[in-house]
Amino acid sequence: MDQYRLEKVSKIFDRRLVAVDGIDLGVQRGERVALIGPSGAGKTTLFRMLNCTLRPTAGRLWINGDEVVTLHGKRLREARRKIGTIYQQHNLVPRLKVVHNVLAGNLGQWSTVRSLSSLFRPVDLELANRALRQVGIEEKIFARTDELSGGQQQRVAIARVLMQDPEAILADEPVSSVDPSLATVIVKLLIEISQKTRKTLLINLHGVDLALAYFPRVVGIKNGKALFDLPPDKVSDSLLEELYSGHLPDNQENGLTDEESKPLVYQ
Amino acid sequence: MAQQSAAQGEMDIFSEAPPEPKRGLRFFLWLLVILFLLVWSFQGAKIRPGELVEGIPQIFATVGRMLPPDFSKITDAKSYFFPEGISLTQLLSPLPLPEEQQRIKRRWWDNTFPQTIVGATIETIQMALAGTFLALLVAFPVGFLAARNTTPHPWVYSGVRSVLNFLRTIPDLALGLLFVAAVGLGAFAGTLALFIHTTTVLGKLLSEAVENIDEGVVEAIRATGAGYTQILAFAVLPQILPDLISFTLYRLETNIRSASVLGLIGAGGIGYLMNTSFRTFQYQEAAAIVLVLVVLVVLVDYASSRLREWVV
Numbered sequence: 284m285d286q287y288r289l290e291k292v293s294k295i296f297d298r299r300l301v302a303v304d305g306i307d308l309g310v311q312r313g314e315r316v317a318l319i320g321p322s323g324a325g326k327t328t329l330f331r332m333l334n335c336t337l338r339p340t341a342g343r344l345w346i347n348g349d350e351v352v353t354l355h356g357k358r359l360r361e362a363r364r365k366i367g368t369i370y371q372q373h374n375l376v377p378r379l380k381v382v383h384n385v386l387a388g389n390l391g392q393w394s395t396v397r398s399l400s401s402l403f404r405p406v407d408l409e410l411a412n413r414a415l416r417q418v419g420i421e422e423k424i425f426a427r428t429d430e431l432s433g434g435q436q437q438r439v440a441i442a443r444v445l446m447q448d449p450e451a452i453l454a455d456e457p458v459s460s461v462d463p464s465l466a467t468v469i470v471k472l473l474i475e476i477s478q479k480t481r482k483t484l485l486i487n488l489h490g491v492d493l494a495l496a497y498f499p500r501v502v503g504i505k506n507g508k509a510l511f512d513l514p515p516d517k518v519s520d521s522l523l524e525e526l527y528s529g530h531l532p533d534n535q536e537n538g539l540t541d542e543e544s545k546p547l548v549y550q
Numbered sequence: 551m552a553q554q555s556a557a558q559g560e561m562d563i564f565s566e567a568p569p570e571p572k573r574g575l576r577f578f579l580w581l582l583v584i585l586f587l588l589v590w591s592f593q594g595a596k597i598r599p600g601e602l603v604e605g606i607p608q609i610f611a612t613v614g615r616m617l618p619p620d621f622s623k624i625t626d627a628k629s630y631f632f633p634e635g636i637s638l639t640q641l642l643s644p645l646p647l648p649e650e651q652q653r654i655k656r657r658w659w660d661n662t663f664p665q666t667i668v669g670a671t672i673e674t675i676q677m678a679l680a681g682t683f684l685a686l687l688v689a690f691p692v693g694f695l696a697a698r699n700t701t702p703h704p705w706v707y708s709g710v711r712s713v714l715n716f717l718r719t720i721p722d723l724a725l726g727l728l729f730v731a732a733v734g735l736g737a738f739a740g741t742l743a744l745f746i747h748t749t750t751v752l753g754k755l756l757s758e759a760v761e762n763i764d765e766g767v768v769e770a771i772r773a774t775g776a777g778y779t780q781i782l783a784f785a786v787l788p789q790i791l792p793d794l795i796s797f798t799l800y801r802l803e804t805n806i807r808s809a810s811v812l813g814l815i816g817a818g819g820i821g822y823l824m825n826t827s828f829r830t831f832q833y834q835e836a837a838a839i840v841l842v843l844v845v846l847v848v849l850v851d852y853a854s855s856r857l858r859e860w861v862v
Contacts (some may be wrong), residue, residue: 376789390780
C-alpha cells in the first residue's frame with residue numbers, strides 16, 4: 284500500500300522562491316528512504332508538506348490514499364497524528380520537563396481536558412517511561428528538557444514520536460547537530476524502531492555515507508527536484524558529484540526553507 | 551622600488567576608503583529645527599535656574615518642618631477611634647456578634663478604619679492586588695487574541711489591538727475620575743481604574759511575548775495532531791510563562807504606587823490622607839505617611855524580586 288504518492292508537487296514561497304519544484308515520488312508502507320542533497324535543495328520544505336503542516340502550492344499529494352488538500356479540521360489532525368516528525372532543532376519545549384515533551388506525542392489522541400490536566404499531573408506516566416527506556420534515557424524523565432545535552436534532547440524527540448506511535452516517521456536532518464559517532468547511533472536507533480514496528484521511515488541526511496550505508500533507497504534532491512531515486516549501490520560518485528556541484532555552502536538556504544510568513548497557531 | 555610599491559599599496563587602501571559623507575544643508579536645517587524645539591520647550595516649561603537656586607533654602611525649610619516624622623497617628627490608640635460598647639477582641643476577631651454590636655463592628659471596619667494610616671495603607675495594597683489580579687484574568691486571553699500568530703482571525707487581532715491601544719492612552723488618573731463619577735468615592739473606583747489600565751498594559755506585553763515565541767515548537771506540536779487549545783497549552787504557554795509572571799509582578803509594583811496616587815482624586819488608598827496632611831500643613835504627619843509608603847514599596851519590590859527569582 285502507498286504511504287505517500289506525490290505527483291508534480293511544488294512549493295513556491297512569496298510567489299517567487301521555488302523551494303520544491305515538481306517532485307514525483309511514491310513511498311510504500313514500511314519502506315525506508317534516505318533523502319540527500321545540498322542544503323537549500325528543498326528537503327525540509329518537502330518534509331513539511333509530507334507531515335501536513337504546509338500545503339503544496341501545486342501538484343497532488345496523497346497520504347494513505349487521502350489527498351491532503353481535501354483534509355481539514357479533525358481529519359487533517361488525524362492525518363498529522365499518523366505521521367511523526369523528528370526535527371534537526373529537536374523543537375522540544377525547553378522549559379517543560381522531559382515527561383511532558385514525551386507525552387506531547389499523545390496530543391492527537393488526547394482530549395483537550397486530558398491534555399491540560401496532564402500538564403499539572405502527568406497521565407500515562409508508564410507509557411512515557413517505556414518510550415524513554417527505548418531510547419535509553421529513562422532516568423531523565425523528570426529533568427528539565429533544556430538541561431539535557433543535544434544528543435539527549437534528540438532522544439527525547441524520538442521518544443515523543445514513539446509515544447505518538449505513527450505509521451510513518453519523518454526525520455529531518457536528525458543528526459546534524461550531534462557529533463558523528465552519536466549520529467550513527469541515532470540513525471541506527473531510528474532504523475531499529477522502524478523495523479520493529481514496521482513504520483515507514485523517511486530521513487533527510489547531510490551525511491551521504493550514512494544514507495548509503497543504512498538505507499535501501501536513496502533519493503537525491505537538488506534545486507527542488509529529484510535528481511535520482513536509486514538503491515545505494517547504484518548511486519555512483521559521478522551522480523553524487525552532480526548532486527553537490529555548483530553548490531555554494533549556505534546559498535539562500537534561509538530564503539528557501541523558511542515559511543513565507545510565520546505559521547499561524549490557529550489553523 | 552619596493553618602498554614605492556608599498557607607498558602605492560597604501561595609496562590604494564586610502565582610495566578604497568568610502569568617501570566622507572557630506573553634511574549637507576539638510577543636516578544643518580534639522581539641527582536648527584531641533585534647537586528651536588528645545589528652546590521653545592524650555593520656555594514653555596518655565597525653566598528658570600535662578601529661582602531654583604533661590605528656592606533651595608525653602609526646600610530645606612519644608613523638609614525641616616517634616617522632621618521628626620510624627621508617628622502618633624499610627625501608634626496612638628486614640629486615632630483609631632475604637633467604638634464604645636464593643637471590646638477590642640470582639641472588634642478584631644472574625645466571629646459573629648449580636649446584631650447591635652455587629653453593626654458597630656461593620657461600621658468601624660467600613661468607615662473608620664480606612665481613614666487611619668494603617669487602614670489606608672492596607673487598602674492601598676488590597677486595591678493593587680485586586681486590580682492586578684482582575685487585569686491578569688482578562689489580559690491572559692486577550693494577549694492570545696492580540697498576537698498575530700495565535701489570533702483566531704486577523705479581524706479579531708486588529709479589533710482587540712485597537713481597543714487596547716486606545717484604552718492604554720487614557721492615564722489611570724483620568725480613569726479614576728471617570729469611575730469616581732460612576733461608582734462614587736472610594737477604593738472600588740480606584741481598583742477599577744487600576745484594573746482597566748493594567749489590563750491594557752499586560753495585554754499588550756503578553757501579546758508581544760506570544761509573538762516572540764519559537765515557532766518551531768509550535769510546528770512540532772501541531773505535527774502531532776494537536777488542536778488549537780492544545781498547541782496553546784503545550785507550545786505557547788510554557789514559553790511565555792516566565793514573561794507572564796515577571797510582567798504581572800512588575801505591574802503589581804507599579805500599581806502599589808499608582809494606588810497611593812489615586813487617593814488624591816478620592817479613589818481610595820493612602821494618597822488621600824497624604825494630601826490632606828500636606829494641605830493642612832501637618833508636615834510631620836505627612837512625613838510619617840511618606841515613610842510608610844516608602845517602606846511599603848521597598849517591601850513589595852523585594853518580595854516580588856524574590857518571587858521572580860524563585861519562579862523564573
